Structure formats: structure tokens, C-alpha cells
Amino acid sequence: MKVTRRQFVKGGVAAFTVTFAAPEFLSDLARAQGARGRNLVVLYLGGGNDALSMLVPYNDPFYYTRRPTLGVPAGQVLQIGTDSSRTALGLHPRLTGLRQIFDEGRLALIQRTGYENQSRSHFLGTDIWSTADPGNPQALGWIGRYLDALPSPADPLVGWNTAGILPHVLQANHTSVPAIANPATYSFASPNGAVEAAAERSAALRIASHVPVDRPELAFVYGSTEAALATLDRVLTVASYTPTVAYPNTGLGQAFRAVAGAMVRGIGTRVFYVTTGGFDTHSAQNTNVANGAYYTLMATLNDAILAFYNDVRQQGLLEDTLVLSFSEFGRRISENGSSGTDHGAASTMLVLGGRVNGGLYGTAPSLNPDPNNPTLENNGGDVRHEFDFRSVYARVIDGWLGANSLPLLNGDFRNPRLSFV
Amino acid sequence: VARTPNRQIEHLLRRAGFGARPDELDYYSGQAVSEVVDALVSYEQVADEVDSNIGRSGYVGTTTRGVFSPNTNITDARQRWLFRLVHSDRPLQEKMTLFWHNHFATGYSKVAGALGALEATRYMAARASEDPGGVRGQIELFRDMALGNFRDLLFEVAKDTAMLVWLDGRTNTKAKPQENFAREIMELFTVGVGHYTESDVYAGARVFTGWNLQRMGSAANGSAHLEFAYVAAQHDTGPKTFSFPVYPDGGSTIPARSAGDGMQDGIDFINGLAALPATGRYLAAKLFRFFVSEFRPPDPSFVDRIARVYLSSRYDMRAVLREVLLSPEFWDARSVWGRYAWPVEYVVRLLKDVGWVGFSVDSALTPLANMGLVLYDPPDVAGWDAGQTWFSSGAMLARMNFASTLAANQRFNLATSSKGFAQTPQGFLAYYASALDMAPSDTIVRDEWLKYLTATGTWTGSDAQRQAKAPGLVHLIGGSPEYQLQ
Numbered sequence: 001m002k003v004t005r006r007q008f009v010k011g012g013v014a015a016f017t018v019t020f021a022a023p024e025f026l027s028d029l030a031r032a033q034g035a036r037g038r039n040l041v042v043l044y045l046g047g048g049n050d051a052l053s054m055l056v057p058y059n060d061p062f063y064y065t066r067r068p069t070l071g072v073p074a075g076q077v078l079q080i081g082t083d084s085s086r087t088a089l090g091l092h093p094r095l096t097g098l099r100q101i102f103d104e105g106r107l108a109l110i111q112r113t114g115y116e117n118q119s120r121s122h123f124l125g126t127d128i129w130s131t132a133d134p135g136n137p138q139a140l141g142w143i144g145r146y147l148d149a150l151p152s153p154a155d156p157l158v159g160w161n162t163a164g165i166l167p168h169v170l171q172a173n174h175t176s177v178p179a180i181a182n183p184a185t186y187s188f189a190s191p192n193g194a195v196e197a198a199a200e201r202s203a204a205l206r207i208a209s210h211v212p213v214d215r216p217e218l219a220f221v222y223g224s225t226e227a228a229l230a231t232l233d234r235v236l237t238v239a240s241y242t243p244t245v246a247y248p249n250t251g252l253g254q255a256f257r258a259v260a261g262a263m264v265r266g267i268g269t270r271v272f273y274v275t276t277g278g279f280d281t282h283s284a285q286n287t288n289v290a291n292g293a294y295y296t297l298m299a300t301l302n303d304a305i306l307a308f309y310n311d312v313r314q315q316g317l318l319e320d321t322l323v324l325s326f327s328e329f330g331r332r333i334s335e336n337g338s339s340g341t342d343h344g345a346a347s348t349m350l351v352l353g354g355r356v357n358g359g360l361y362g363t364a365p366s367l368n369p370d371p372n373n374p375t376l377e378n379n380g381g382d383v384r385h386e387f388d389f390r391s392v393y394a395r396v397i398d399g400w401l402g403a404n405s406l407p408l409l410n411g412d413f414r415n416p417r418l419s420f421v
Numbered sequence: 422v423a424r425t426p427n428r429q430i431e432h433l434l435r436r437a438g439f440g441a442r443p444d445e446l447d448y449y450s451g452q453a454v455s456e457v458v459d460a461l462v463s464y465e466q467v468a469d470e471v472d473s474n475i476g477r478s479g480y481v482g483t484t485t486r487g488v489f490s491p492n493t494n495i496t497d498a499r500q501r502w503l504f505r506l507v508h509s510d511r512p513l514q515e516k517m518t519l520f521w522h523n524h525f526a527t528g529y530s531k532v533a534g535a536l537g538a539l540e541a542t543r544y545m546a547a548r549a550s551e552d553p554g555g556v557r558g559q560i561e562l563f564r565d566m567a568l569g570n571f572r573d574l575l576f577e578v579a580k581d582t583a584m585l586v587w588l589d590g591r592t593n594t595k596a597k598p599q600e601n602f603a604r605e606i607m608e609l610f611t612v613g614v615g616h617y618t619e620s621d622v623y624a625g626a627r628v629f630t631g632w633n634l635q636r637m638g639s640a641a642n643g644s645a646h647l648e649f650a651y652v653a654a655q656h657d658t659g660p661k662t663f664s665f666p667v668y669p670d671g672g673s674t675i676p677a678r679s680a681g682d683g684m685q686d687g688i689d690f691i692n693g694l695a696a697l698p699a700t701g702r703y704l705a706a707k708l709f710r711f712f713v714s715e716f717r718p719p720d721p722s723f724v725d726r727i728a729r730v731y732l733s734s735r736y737d738m739r740a741v742l743r744e745v746l747l748s749p750e751f752w753d754a755r756s757v758w759g760r761y762a763w764p765v766e767y768v769v770r771l772l773k774d775v776g777w778v779g780f781s782v783d784s785a786l787t788p789l790a791n792m793g794l795v796l797y798d799p800p801d802v803a804g805w806d807a808g809q810t811w812f813s814s815g816a817m818l819a820r821m822n823f824a825s826t827l828a829a830n831q832r833f834n835l836a837t838s839s840k841g842f843a844q845t846p847q848g849f850l851a852y853y854a855s856a857l858d859m860a861p862s863d864t865i866v867r868d869e870w871l872k873y874l875t876a877t878g879t880w881t882g883s884d885a886q887r888q889a890k891a892p893g894l895v896h897l898i899g900g901s902p903e904y905q906l907q
Contacts, residue, residue, distance in 0.1 A: 046801075120622075121604070123803050124614055156814075165793045165800075166810045179813030185791075186815060189822040191829030191892035195877050200893050203873040204821070207866055207901070217716050217761070218860065221812050221902035225821070228814035277801075282589040282601045284535075337597020338589055343604070378619070 038400060039263055041256075041272045041323045042143060042169060043350070045301070047280030048122065049327035050341050051348035052383070053287045053294055054095070055109055055364075059088045062367035066334040070287045070294075070341065083111065085363035092287070094298040097306025098350075106309075106318075107352040108420035110392055111362035112375070114346030114385030118329060122280070122343075125328030130168035132390050132409055142393060143271055144172030145408055146401065150270075156227040157234060160262055161273045162255035170273055176227045177273070183239040183258055188232060205229050234267045241265060244314040248303040252276040256308035264315050276300055279327060283338035309352065318354030322400050322421065324392075325350040330383050333367055333376070345382035349392055351420050355400075361420060362386045391415040424856050429454055431858055432757050435907045436712050437461050437746055438512025440770030440858060445512075458746045462568060462739050464511035471509045472501065481507045481772060484783035491546060492558075493539050495529055496786065498546035499796045502560070503782035506769045513742070517567035518560060519765070520711055522797075525578050525610060526804035527559055527587040529797040535586050536647070543646065544583040545797050554637065554644035559583040560797070571704070571736040572695035575610065579687060580649035582634060588802065591634040591647075595657040598626035605802050606691075612699040617664065624661040628675065628686045631656035656683035667693030695736050701728030708741070713751050714759035715808050723750045758860040761811055762907040764792035767820060770907070771899050774857045776831045776838075784826065791819035812905070824899030828892035835891035836884060843882030846874040850894070857898045860906040870897060 057063055058074035077090025078099045089109075091099050101107040115134055119125040127137035140148070147159055152174075159177035161170055170177045180186050188204070190197035208226040212218045241261030247253040255274040262269050278297055286292020305323070312318050330347030346365075352358075366373055369380035377384040390413040394405035398414065399421045406412055424443060427450045434441040434449070438461075441449070449457050460466070474480050475489070483489060483500045491501035509515050533541035542558075549557035557565075559581050566574045578584050584602070585591045593599035603625030607617040631652045638644030662674040667689055675686050694700060705727035709719035727744060734740035745751060762770065768785050789795065793816050799805055828835070842852035850871055854862075874880060874890055898904060 120619065121608055121614060122801065123608075161813060161815075164791070164813070164816065165806060166813045171809075176814065179815035181791075181815060186818060187822075188818065189825040191825050191832065191896055192889050196889045196893055199873055199876040200896060203869050203876070203897055204900070207869045207897070210863065210865055212863055212902075217759075218902055218906060220809060221761075221817065221905050224812040224814050224817040225902055228818045228821075231814065282599065283592050335597075336592075336599060337594050338592030338599055340589070340592075342600045 037270065037320065038402075039259075039270060039272065039317075039321050040396065040401060041259055041274060041321065043323055043325040044167065044169070044273070044275040045279050045325055045327040046126075046275055046277035047327070048125070048329045048331055048343055049279045049347055050281060050285065050287075050294065050331040051111075051346075052330070052333065052367075053285070054092050054298065055111065055348050056090045056092065057087050057364045057367065058090050060364075060367050062333075062369065066367060066369070068335070069339050070285055070335045072287055076288070080109075081360065083360040083363050087364040087366075089360060089364060092295075092298045094295055095302045097302045097309070098352075100306070101309055101352055102358055105358040106354065106356050107350065107358045108356050109360050110349040110351065110387060110418065110420065111360065111364055112346045112383060112386035113349045113362075113389045113392055114330070114383075115388055115390075116385075118345040118382075118385065120329060120343035120345070122328055127168055129326050129328055129389060130171075132393055140173060141167070141169035141171040142408065143169050143273070144175065144177075146397065146403060147175040147177070147271065148172045149403065149408065150175075155268045156230050157262075157267055157269050159271045159273070160259070160269045162258055163273060163275050167273060167275070176223045177271075178227050178231055178235075180231075180235055180258065182254070183235045183241075183261065186228075186232065186235045186239075188229065201229075234265075237265045238262050238267065243307075243311050245307050245311045247307045247311075248300070250276075250300050250304060252300055252304040253307060256304045257311075260308055260311045260315070260317075263312060263317050263321070276304075281331070281340050282336070282342060283340040285335075285340045305352070313354070320354070322351065322353035322356065322396065324396055326389070332381055333365075333369075333383065334381070345377060346385035347383070349389070351392070351396075353421070355421060357420050359420075361418060387415065387418065388413055391418055395419075395421060425450070426855060426858075428757075429752075430457065432752075433457060433461075433746065434512060435766075435770065435858070436516075436751070436760075438516055439506050439766055440773045440907075442507075442773045445510075445773075455747065458743060461513040461746070462743050464514045464568075467510045469511065471505050471511075474508060475501065475504055479778060480504070481777035482779065482781035482783075484781045492548060492551050493542050495533070495538065495542045495545070495797060496783070498542055498558075498560075499786055500782045501546075502796055503765075503769070503785060506765065507772050507777060507782070514564060514567045517738070517742070518563045519763075520708075521563035521567070521574070522560060523799060523804035524707070525559075525563070525584065526799035526802050527581075527583050528799055528801070532583050532586045540646070541583075544581075544586070552646075553642060554646040556582070556646050556648075568739040568742055571700075571731070571738055572692060573736075574738075575606070575691045575695060576688065578610070579606070579629070579632065579691060582647050582649065585632070585634050585649065586647075590629060590632050593626065593630050593632060594652075594655040595627070595630045598623070598630055598657065600626045602626075602629060606694065609803055611694040611703065612665075612697055613703040616697070616699045621663050621665070624663055625690065627657040627659070627661050628690045631680075631683060632687060651684040653680040653683060656680050656686075658683055661686065661690075663693075665693070665697060665699075669696070696732070698728060698732065701731035704728075704731060704741070708745050709750070710760075710807075712742075712745050713748070714753075714756045715761065716759045717755060720750050723748060758906040760907055761808060762905055763805070763807065764789050764794035764811065764816075764820070765796065766907060767792070767905065768823060770858065771824060771827060771904075775827055775895055775899065776834045778834065780827060780830045784830070785823070788819055788823040788826065792816045792823070817905075820905065821896070821900030824904075825892075825896045828895040828899065831895070832888055832892045835895060836887040839887055839891050840884075843887055845882075846871055846880045849874060849880075849882070849887075849890070853891070853894050853898060857895070857904060859898065859901065859904040862901070862903045866901070866903070870894060873897060 131139040132142040238261040247257040331341035365375035394413040397405040491497040546558040588602040635650035
């Protein structure tokens with residue numbers, strides 16, 4: 001599990017082979033790589049999202065018998081029709097923005113995504129979703145592998161991580177993705193002013209271009225330093241971005257604001273990573289109470305996504321934008337004694353954007369606890385997957401990023417039913 | 422005063438502590454390595470009076486907002502811990518406290534969300550002797566048992582108030598067992614993934630049914646608090662069977678017991694987990710990465726040997742750590758500088774190397790958050806990812822910027838202490854390259870530092886020049902990749 005991942009050297013962190021280039025040149029390179037090309041925003045819902053509270057099979061009587069306090073009342077869900085199994089489905093009542101996007105045909109909900117023998121561990125589960133490799137969860141991240149496969153030298157801003165630390169999904173062999181939580185504070189300080197400060201900065205820049213030989217761990221830090229210094233000026237242009245809408249003052253809202261700014265400024269970033277946590281709702285999940293735990297999670301998700309969607313649409317960039325969500329697992333069907341839910345299996349993924357074929361993909365589980373119920377597993381305790389999550393990734397890689405999913409995913413996971421993009 | 426390097430002691434104190442203040446280096450340099458290791462693991466022989474120096478001159482500062490309240494205000498708790506990290510003369514006790522904080526990673530944020538900021542700070546950080554209800558915060562538990570018996574520590578953690586909130590044990594009842602703690606005690610605290618099954622998780626949850634919290638004390642005098650209670654009526658009395666042995670005779674079923682006797686289930690289970698060889702190996706591998714090196718996989722012979730000491734000593738962490746610190750792997754040349762400094766290790770070592778008088782640890786809290794580490798608030802139950810993940814470009818900028826902040830703060834101290842070494846830029850650089858304890862740098866890098874010293878004018882070594890160049894150079898060296906290793 002992740003403990004092994006910490007021995008990253010085993011995974012082969014090669015010495016950085018970065019060459020320093022002036023920002024002007026990088027911008028040209030960025031344009032050559034398609035600065036105004038398609039963008040992918042990977043959204044990680046940390047903790048294991050309880051998909052059955054987000055997308056509710058409100059006509060399934062077992063939903064309410066198994067979730068006496070957490071079930072979202074049928075009269076409150078935002079009805080969005082039936083899936084191909086004729087199960088009626090509704091969004092959580094706080095997801096009014098997502099319903100609007102769904103009604104516009106730009107939101108795909110992919111039900112029952114997971115994999116065989118799904119891990120219920122946060123860490124192993126996150127590793128597996130991040131690597132798309134259940135057999136080798138210490139591998140590089142699938143986005144990292146995609147970035148590694150881009151023409152080299154990669155622009156140091158080809159990826160943008162809005163979280164403070166490097167998530168596994170972005171771990172790459174020779175592509176360093178900067179972490180820029182707040183463009184406004186992404187700056188180089190100095191104890192001195194004016195000429196002295198400039199001398200420090202130019203010394204730091206020259207030093208950062210050095211590649212220590214035979215010391216890959218040290219070279220990695222040099223690579224981070226160089227990436228930081230080489231991206232300062234472009235990131236500064238994002239700090240001054242004025243959005244067309246007001247973003248919520250949540251971590252996720254501000255992360256999406258930065259993503260929109262980077263897209264509008266055309267600084268060359270292709271892949272963004274945003275995340276919001278708190279989905280590990282073992283107790284007091286409070287699905288139905290305004291300001292309750294899960295209700296607030298839905299509010300955070302909805303308001304940030306809607307602001308971003310409207311902003312990029314008004315900037316004329318919606319057609320270039322795809323948002324893809326994942327979470328390490330869904331949750332148990334039956335609620336526990338703490339008015340919460342424990343770790344489960346398959347879940348629902350969200351895909352939205354200007355070129356998405358919206359709608360309901362796959363079929364909802366029947367929640368009948370019969371051990372032989374084919375839509376469930378673990379003696380009827382958990383939702384069983386219908387789609388391998390790598391089939392969703394494959395569609396994004398082939399149909400959106402224009403790359404080849406077969407080598408990137410080490411196999412053919414293409415599924416013609418997943419025509420969401 | 423120029424620092425007299427002592428490569429062995431410096432390596433030992435970077436790993437078993439948080440670097441070396443000049444007085445620490447002097448103190449230990451006169452002793453043989455084995456004597457120093459003995460002293461570090463027998464830290465009770467050193468009086469624990471470091472907190473009484475908070476607020477005194479000559480020590481790193483703290484910033485108070487009203488009254489300094491480290492038992493009830495989390496910002497002050499963080500300042501107190503940072504103060505201890507700089508000034509404690511029991512470095513290994515503090516290092517192991519951090520190790521356990523990461524191992525049993527419990528987040529203040531969730532506890533505060535459930536119980537409010539004041540109570541949450543008490544459960545995380547209060548000293549029992551200073552709390553009106555006698556609450557011992559989780560960090561104080563780790564500090565008290567830093568090199569204690571691992572089985573006893575597991576038992577205390579299972580009853581710890583913050584843990585019972587963090588992993589929801591407080592709501593674990595026979596009608597609806599709560600799996601959270603049962604899963605993590607196997608996955609993260611003892612044997613690790615691959616050594617337990619899903620049905621072990623269910624059985625483990627039933628073992629801890631009734632391990633809940635009760636409210637004690639009185640609101641009138643501020644002593645009200647939550648503490649562990651075994652609630653017999655909420656305990657599942659049925660037998661619980663595991664895929665691994667729980668008892669010394671190999672038995673893997675905890676027998677049915679009356680509700681009144683049911684707390685013994687958890688004790689049996691903890692005893693069983695502590696005794697599993699996989700637990701010793703899991704801890705040994707984790708200790709390797711934390712103390713020896715994360716730049717190579719744990720040596721199998723090391724894991725075998727440490728796991729054996731763990732079992733033969735009946736889980737005595739003092740015996741285990743002594744073995745770790747005297748191991749050939751620890752002293753192997755590949756282990757020296759074979760690990761990335763955690764943000765808190767980086768910040769404290771830089772303070773010890775550069776100077777602290779006139780600096781407040783409060784000014785380190787936001788930089789630490791930007792580097793990815795908030796004390797008392799690990800990101801999740803697995804603790805910090807560590808290793809390479811500390812070095813996103815944003816986090817690296819935060820490290821460089823902290824070096825700048827500290828260098829600016831110490832401008833006059835630096836200019837004064839380097840006065841006798843300022844005849845030539847080479848001498849000036851040599852002075853700082855020695856004062857700042859870092860991994861070897863390549864010639865081309867040292868040449869750039871030297872060039873920096875004369876980049877804006879001829880070298881004179883004047884007061885004015887030192888006041889600019891000393892902090893500038895400390896910024897460059899302290900923010901260098903070499904300084905991030907330890």
C-alpha cells in the first residue's frame with residue numbers, strides 16, 4: 001500500500017533531465033502543445049463518496065428500509081428520469097446546479113463504477129484509482145503516465161495541482177507538476193530589496209538548472225525548485241484573473257477559480273487536479289439536514305462546479321473543458337449505528353463539460369439484500385461494479401485527450417457503451 | 422562562533438532529533454556514539470523542564486494573543502510543541518512523539534468539528550497536570566510513552582478520547598458495530614494490508630463494541646470532559662473469530678463472554694495483534710523509513726532483526742530504538758543524507774543552525790502549512806505521505822520563503838556573528854556552509870553562491886555588506902535542495 005509507495009525510488013524516480021528555458025520560450029512551447037486545446041480537470045472526492053446519497057434510487061423500497069435516517073425522501077430528490085433499467089433516479093436536493101447542467105445535457109452520471117475485489121481501504125483504494133492498476137498500486141499515476149508520454153521537453157506548467165501535496169494520480173517519471181494552491185502567494189521572497197533581491201533570484205535560477213549526477217533524490221528537489229522558479233511569472237498572470245461569476249469561498253471554489261484563470265490566461269496547462277475532502281462519513285452523515293455533514297459536502301461540490309461551469313462558458317471555454325470525478329470507493333448500503341455509512345465498493349462518477357453527451361450511464365443497483373442479487377456484492381452489503389473504472393479513463397484518454405488508452409492503461413478497457421464524450 | 426563539525430553526531434541528531442543547536446553539538450561531541458545513543462534512549466535522566474523556559478530571553482519566542490494557553494488553544498499548543506522541538510534536551514522523546522503522531526495520525530480538525538476548538542485542543546494537547554479535569558492530550562500520551570511498550574501504547578490509544586472521536590469508536594455499539602477503528606488498527610497501526618480480511622474487520626468492530634465515551638467532571642469548575650468508558654450494555658457478547666491467531670496457543674477465536682467481562686475481548690485482541698510477527702515487521706519497515714533511509718527499500722535483514730528484538734523484548738520500543746540507532750544500516754554511508762527532511766524537521770534544524778533569538782515560532786506556523794505539515798492535523802489516518810510528496814513546487818517555494826523570512830529576521834545576529842569571517846568572500850561562504858548542516862553540494866553550486874557574494878559590488882566585508890549578504894546567503898543555502906535532505 002502507500003507505505004511502499006513512499007519508497008518511491010523503487011518505482012524509479014529518474015534523475016531530472018530538465019533544461020532551463022526562459023518563460024517566453026516556454027509560452028511558445030505551450031502554444032505548440034495546444035495552450036487553447038482541451039483541458040482536463042480531475043476532481044478527487046476524498047474519503048469515499050456515498051453515491052447513494054448523491055444519486056438516489058428513490059423508488060427502491062430497500063433504499064429506505066436500509067437507510068431509515070439517511071435516505072433522502074423521494075419527495076425531496078431532484079428527479080432526473082430513469083436509467084436503462086428503468087430505475088427512477090434523483091439527485092440530492094442540494095445539487096440544483098448539477099441538475100441544471102444535467103438538463104443542458106452536459107453532465108454524465110456513470111453508475112456503478114469500480115473493479116473486481118474492490119479495496120475498502122482508503123489508501124489502497126486511492127492508490128488503485130490513481131494508478132488505474134489494481135495489480136500494482138505503487139505504480140505511477142495514470143495522469144502522470146499521460147504527461148510523461150507528451151512530447152518532451154514538457155512545459156513545467158503542463159499540469160497544475162491545486163492541492164498542497166503531490167497526489168498519487170499525478171506522480172510521473174519525468175514530469176513535475178507544480179502545486180499551486182493560491183496563485184497570489186506563489187512568489188519568491190527575499191530578505192533584501194531591489195538589486196540584492198534580484199541577485200538572489202538570479203543565483204537561485206542558475207543553481208536550480210543544475211542537475212546533480214547520480215543523486216536522483218537530490219535531483220528531484222532540484223527539479224521542483226526549477227519548476228517553481230520557471231513558472232512564477234506565468235502564474236502571476238493568473239493571480240490577477242477576474243472571473244465572470246462569484247466563486248464560493250471554499251477550498252474547492254477557489255481551486256476551480258484558479259483553474260478557470262489558468263485556462264483563460266492560456267498559460268499552457270492541460271491537466272488540472274482539484275480535490276475536496278470530508279466524504280468519509282462514518283457518523284452523523286446528516287444527508288437531509290441543511291448544514292449537516294453530507295448536505296454541506298453536496299453544497300460545496302454543487303456551488304463550486306456551477307460557478308466554474310458558468311464562468312468557463314461565459315469565457316467561451318466550455319467546449320474545451322472536461323471535468324472528471326473519482327473517489328476511492330462508495331459506501332455500504334445499510335447505514336450504521338452512528339447514522340453514518342462505512343466503507344463500501346462501487347460508486348458513481350461525474351463527467352461534465354461542453355462536449356459531454358450527458359445522461360445516465362449504466363444501471364442503478366437494486367438494493368434488495370438478497371445475497372444472490374447480481375447488482376450487489378459482499379452478501380448484499382455493497383454495490384457491485386457494472387463498469388470497470390478504467391473503461392471510463394479509457395474513454396477520456398481516447399475520446400478527449402486524443403491519446404491511446406491501450407499502452408497508458410496496460411490493456412484494452414474500451415467500452416462502447418461509455419459514449420459520454 | 423564557527424561550528425566544529427562532527428559528522429557522526431550530526432547524523433545521529435538529525436535522525437534521533439531535529440538537528441543540533443551549537444550547545445547540543447558541543448555537549449555530545451565529547452562522547453562516543455554508543456554513549457550518545459544510550460543517553461538519547463534513556464532520556465528520563467534529563468530533567469524535563471523545557472516548558473518553563475517559554476517566554477524567557479535567549480530562547481525562541483512565542484506570540485501570545487491575550488494569555489498563552491497551550492492546553493486549550495491549538496495555535497498555542499503548536500507553538501509550545503515547536504518550542505520544545507528547538508529547546509528540549511530530550512530530542513529522541515520528541516522525535517518518537519512525532520513518529521507516533523504520524524503512526525496513530527489523529528486530526529484536530531475532526532475532533533474540533535465534533536466537540537469545539539477548546540475541548541478538542543485539550544484532547545489533543547493538554548498536559549494532565551495543567552488541565553482542570555486531568556485530561557491528558559493525545560500528544561502527551563505519545564510523549565509519556567514515546568519509548569514505552571507498544572502493546573500498552575495500543576491499549577492506551579484504543580481508549581484515547583481524541584482517537585475515539587477521530588475513528589468513531591465512541592459510537593460503536595452492538596446493534597450497529599462501527600468498523601472504522603477496527604479496520605485501521607489492523608491496516609495502519611499493526612499488521613498492514615494483506616494480513617487481515619474483510620471478515621476480520623467485522624469481527625474487530627464487534628470486539629470494540631461498548632468502547633465508548635462518557636462525560637465526567639463539572640462544567641462549573643471547567644473540569645467537564647469526555648473520557649473512555651466501557652459500556653457493558655453496548656457490548657456484543659458473541660464469539661469473534663479471526664483469520665490470524667489471537668492467543669499464544671494459536672487460538673483465533675475470542676470466546677463468548679458476559680457483557681460485564683466483555684472489555685477483555687479488546688484486551689485479548691490488542692495482545693494478539695501486538696504479538697503477531699507481521700506487526701514487528703510492519704513497525705520495523707516504518708522505523709527504517711523514518712530513522713534510517715527512505716531512498717532505498719528497507720533492508721530485509723534489518724526488518725528481520727528489528728522485528729526479532731520487538732518480539733523478544735515483548736514490544737519494548739526502547740530496546741527496539743536502541744537497536745535501530747546502533748544498527749549498521751543506520752550508519753551505512755548510503756543512509757547519511759538518505760532521507761528528506763519533513764517540514765517540521767526542516768524548520769527546526771534551520772532555526773538551530775541560523776539562530777532563534779528574536780524569532781517567534783508563531784511565524785513558522787503558516788509556512789509549515791504551506792509546506793504541507795500542520796502539527797496536530799495530519800491529512801488523514803495514514804498520516805503524512807512524506808518522501809517525494811513534500812516537494813511539490815509550491816511546497817518548495819514555501820521552504821525557500823521560510824529561509825528568507827528567518828534570514829531577514831536574523832539579519833543583525835548574522836551580520837554580527839560572521840564579522841570575524843568576512844575578510845574574503847571565500848571565508849564568508851565557508852563559514853556559512855559549515856554553520857548550515859547540509860548534504861554535500863557540487864562545486865558548481867558553491868561557485869554560484871560565491872558569485873552571489875560579489876554580484877552587486879566588490880567584496881569589502883563591511884557591516885552594511887554583511888547585513889545584506891549574510892541573510893541573502895542564508896536564504897540561498899537554507900532554501901537549497903541540499904539542505905532539504907537529512
